Amino acid sequence: xxxxxxxxxxxxxxxxxxxxxxxxxxxxxxxxxxxxTPYPPDAIDVPHxxxxxxxxxxxxxxxxxxxxxSQILAGARVSILVGLIAVGIGLAFGVALGLLxxxxxxxxxxxxxxxxxxxxxFPALLSAIMLTATYGPGVVNAIVAIGVYNVPIFAKLTxxxxxxxxxxxxxxxxxxxxxxPLAIAFDHVLPNVAPALIVQATIQFAVAILAExxxxxxxxxxxxxxxxxxxxxxxxxxxxxxxxxxAVFPGLAVALSVFGLNLLGDGLRDALDPRLRARG
Amino acid sequence: xxxxxxxxxxxLPSPAGARRVVHDVSFSLGAGESLGVVGESGSGKTMTAxxxxxxxxxxxxxxxxxxxxxxxxxxxxxxxxxxxxGDRLAMIFQEPMSALNPLHRIGAQVAEPLVLHRGMxxxxxxxxxxxxxxxxxxxxxxxxxxxxPFALSGGERQRAMIAMALxxxxxxxxxxxxxxxxxxxxxxxILDLLASLGEQSNMAMLLVSHDLAVIAxxxxxxxxxxxxxxxxxxxxxxxxxxxxxxxxxALLEARPRPGAPRGERLRAIAGVAxxxxxxxxxxxxxxxxxxxxxxxxxxxxxxxxxxxxxxxxCQRVDASGRLT
Amino acid sequence: xxxxxxxxxxxxxxxxxxxSLAVFGVLEILPGNAAMTMLGASATPExxxxxxxxxxxxxxxxxxxxxxxxxxxxGDFGLSYAYDSPIGPLIAQRLAVSGPLALLSMAxxxxxxxxAGVYAAERRGRAGDAAVMAATQVGLAVPNFWFAILLVLxxxxxxxxxxxxxxxxxxxxxxxxxxxxxxxxxxxxLVQAAILTRVTRSALLEALSxxxxxxxxxxxxxxxxxxxxxxxxxxxxxxxxxxxxxxANLIAGAIVVENVFVLPGLGRLIVQSIANRDALVVEDCVxxxxxxxxGLNFLVDLACAAIDPRLRAHAx
Numbered sequence: 001x002x003x004x005x006x007x008x009x010x011x012x013x014x015x016x017x018x019x020x021x022x023x024x025x026x027x028x029x030x031x032x033x034x035x036x037t038p039y040p041p042d043a044i045d046v047p048h049x050x051x052x053x054x055x056x057x058x059x060x061x062x063x064x065x066x067x068x069x070s071q072i073l074a075g076a077r078v079s080i081l082v083g084l085i086a087v088g089i090g091l092a093f094g095v096a097l098g099l100l101x102x103x104x105x106x107x108x109x110x111x112x113x114x115x116x117x118x119x120x121x122f123p124a125l126l127s128a129i130m131l132t133a134t135y136g137p138g139v140v141n142a143i144v145a146i147g148v149y150n151v152p153i154f155a156k157l158t159x160x161x162x163x164x165x166x167x168x169x170x171x172x173x174x175x176x177x178x179x180x181p182l183a184i185a186f187d188h189v190l191p192n193v194a195p196a197l198i199v200q201a202t203i204q205f206a207v208a209i210l211a212e213x214x215x216x217x218x219x220x221x222x223x224x225x226x227x228x229x230x231x232x233x234x235x236x237x238x239x240x241x242x243x244x245x246x247a248v249f250p251g252l253a254v255a256l257s258v259f260g261l262n263l264l265g266d267g268l269r270d271a272l273d274p275r276l277r278a279r280g
Numbered sequence: 281x282x283x284x285x286x287x288x289x290x291x292l293p294s295p296a297g298a299r300r301v302v303h304d305v306s307f308s309l310g311a312g313e314s315l316g317v318v319g320e321s322g323s324g325k326t327m328t329a330x331x332x333x334x335x336x337x338x339x340x341x342x343x344x345x346x347x348x349x350x351x352x353x354x355x356x357x358x359x360x361x362x363x364x365x366g367d368r369l370a371m372i373f374q375e376p377m378s379a380l381n382p383l384h385r386i387g388a389q390v391a392e393p394l395v396l397h398r399g400m401x402x403x404x405x406x407x408x409x410x411x412x413x414x415x416x417x418x419x420x421x422x423x424x425x426x427x428x429p430f431a432l433s434g435g436e437r438q439r440a441m442i443a444m445a446l447x448x449x450x451x452x453x454x455x456x457x458x459x460x461x462x463x464x465x466x467x468x469x470i471l472d473l474l475a476s477l478g479e480q481s482n483m484a485m486l487l488v489s490h491d492l493a494v495i496a497x498x499x500x501x502x503x504x505x506x507x508x509x510x511x512x513x514x515x516x517x518x519x520x521x522x523x524x525x526x527x528x529x530a531l532l533e534a535r536p537r538p539g540a541p542r543g544e545r546l547r548a549i550a551g552v553a554x555x556x557x558x559x560x561x562x563x564x565x566x567x568x569x570x571x572x573x574x575x576x577x578x579x580x581x582x583x584x585x586x587x588x589x590x591x592x593x594c595q596r597v598d599a600s601g602r603l604t
Numbered sequence: 605x606x607x608x609x610x611x612x613x614x615x616x617x618x619x620x621x622x623x624s625l626a627v628f629g630v631l632e633i634l635p636g637n638a639a640m641t642m643l644g645a646s647a648t649p650e651x652x653x654x655x656x657x658x659x660x661x662x663x664x665x666x667x668x669x670x671x672x673x674x675x676x677x678x679g680d681f682g683l684s685y686a687y688d689s690p691i692g693p694l695i696a697q698r699l700a701v702s703g704p705l706a707l708l709s710m711a712x713x714x715x716x717x718x719x720a721g722v723y724a725a726e727r728r729g730r731a732g733d734a735a736v737m738a739a740t741q742v743g744l745a746v747p748n749f750w751f752a753i754l755l756v757l758x759x760x761x762x763x764x765x766x767x768x769x770x771x772x773x774x775x776x777x778x779x780x781x782x783x784x785x786x787x788x789x790x791x792x793x794l795v796q797a798a799i800l801t802r803v804t805r806s807a808l809l810e811a812l813s814x815x816x817x818x819x820x821x822x823x824x825x826x827x828x829x830x831x832x833x834x835x836x837x838x839x840x841x842x843x844x845x846x847x848x849x850x851x852a853n854l855i856a857g858a859i860v861v862e863n864v865f866v867l868p869g870l871g872r873l874i875v876q877s878i879a880n881r882d883a884l885v886v887e888d889c890v891x892x893x894x895x896x897x898x899g900l901n902f903l904v905d906l907a908c909a910a911i912d913p914r915l916r917a918h919a920x
Contacts, residue, residue: 333822335818335821335822358826358827359826362824362825362826363824364824365821365822365823365824366822366823366824366825367824370822371822373815373818373819373822375815378814378815378816379815379816379818379819380816380819381816381819381820381834381838382816382838382912382913382914383837383838383911383912383913384834392820392823392825393823393824396823396824396825397824428913428914430913430914430917431917441819444819444823
């Protein structure tokens, strides 16, 4: 192994640790906000608006006197909720679809793949906008739209790996032994796909957080009084000339969360891949 | 003397520090001569060839002298080497399937050295490329020149590679396993082509191969390498008929014999080749060699020339070529 | 090449047809009445029925779909409910802003990616490479509308170098018009630049490990010439493909960024139309954006085939 490859391995370990730390921070903030925040996040206190960060208000207050730190903590809740459910939807339906495509082969497989490709022309944000145009704004629509966008991503991933596994001889042996397709799927295909799915899931989680923030910024996502980082940024824009610092914290929260998730995904990919290769 | 190598040593970077993959290599090559280098994987033959072109992997360290046309080119600056590569020194590689750029036409790739080193215009170089493709006995050279690599067979691609190597009429062409990836029927034709082209233009050839038969047919002299160093060298006939080194003899005996009785097992050489020269001192073949004695593992290898031009490096062979 | 192009054109037409079905399906599938949504829950049934009839909403779905498609192909995109004016010219006006914005940001992203990607590939494993990779990680994580706001804070509010928003119109001259587009294009281009830099770097590294690179060096080509003449063309196919796929995300990002900078583009039109409950406008805009993405990917396919002869060869 060359010197540069060794350095790369070391870096991978570091990114895994840093990513894990940031994600833990995100989850911790959301969990904490369920039981305690410095102030109620939606407590309007106009006499104390636009305060600088101080001991009383760690990150200051916004245009309506709401405590910024509390809103940041509460905003983590929405981000995690959207991420979890959207990725969950994508995994549940995507893996099933991918397995179906790989097992069915032929026209069915082609049709499913073409359908997936079509979905890529409609990024999460656009689909969410279409849904909100029909059903009105709200977190649920955001989740559904982002989740639907995740389905083809996981479907393609699953199908590609499934094809590889199914083509290998041991599955032929399993079928000859009379094992049904479901058993083969669980015993052979899923363990092989799992690492790649985990890595992709962390990446899609990050994408979901970004999409939710954008939707909330546009007023199409989480509605007040629910705190959301995107909406905080939108509010901050009105106060840009007076209190520019208001724009920093919510954006930083999104950036750090996404950064952490991406690092985690990269670190997991490096950690899982070589072991995969060694096993296979 | 066109090429004189003295005490060539090559170190490659590794997690455990620098690893010496070639050591103590000295040989010479005259103008128009053909020299074969035979050895198994890991013997250092390819590294030696790459060192001549200064195309070793990043981080490689070369010591010793490589005298080309009287000038030491080991450690020559990159800009100077670029002037020599493709012009005075040419190299063809093992995998014709992947050695050509799939996006450029054959004619353009053959013409590239001409444009680079001779300053020809694209049109003039293209015309010359077609002529070269004809010289390597490709049918319908115009069509081949306009074609892309994926449309050609392995043999055609290797001929195109040879045309590319010949374009500036180099003094030395290095061929690293040029036919290993080709069909057996095509192999002989390619090698004959190389040999005859070499004779026509008084071009020296260094042919690297693991296949003794290939070297025997097309080279005047041969070097037998093992574990990063030369074990035996000399005129091909002499080395094949009167091999003295235990390794060379084992190689010759390991060849399948047509006409041998059924069921006769191949005489393989027991053990495995060292992973590129891990022997710190002594003979790399020690231990695997059936004639190993204690001094083989410790003492540096002597060089004995027991008949004209035929040298052997073995502790068990004396000055008259007899086994002690 | 022609046969290849024709085949891709057929695929393009089929994909567009499916996309239109998808858009129509999603937006028309609502159980409630579009007219009722427009007028609000307090409207009288008669008013709702009248509006529904005026907008042709009481006709069967197939008829509505067909008249929508037929009209669009003719150039008639229907009437905007909120503006009470033809949608076609409305869209064209907004395109005059969104189109150049998208192109400008893609150009910026492409230029940055080329420079940074080549730089990182040349210095693989060393400090320069690590720095570029770290920078792309940051670029991927920063939401483009936050970056836009920060840019406005620094360049418009603090330094007053560029306008904080709005678009003076092309009639105000190209300099003034472009200066209004530059900050939006940079914020849009950031994420794209990060993604494309990574793709460029990895595609280049892959190309550089191929055998024909060694052949090129054996011919006497310098490392630089080998990279630009031999490695980069081979890396272009994956780079262009990813660029095409990213275009959809670029457009989605533009929707948000246009709102940050209050640019009168398609993005703002969509968001405003949602607020105005102007369903037909949303439908037309979304379809148009999807058509652009699909069309661009078609062009990317053609470009890749032009570069790589293997893609356009038929099996021998």
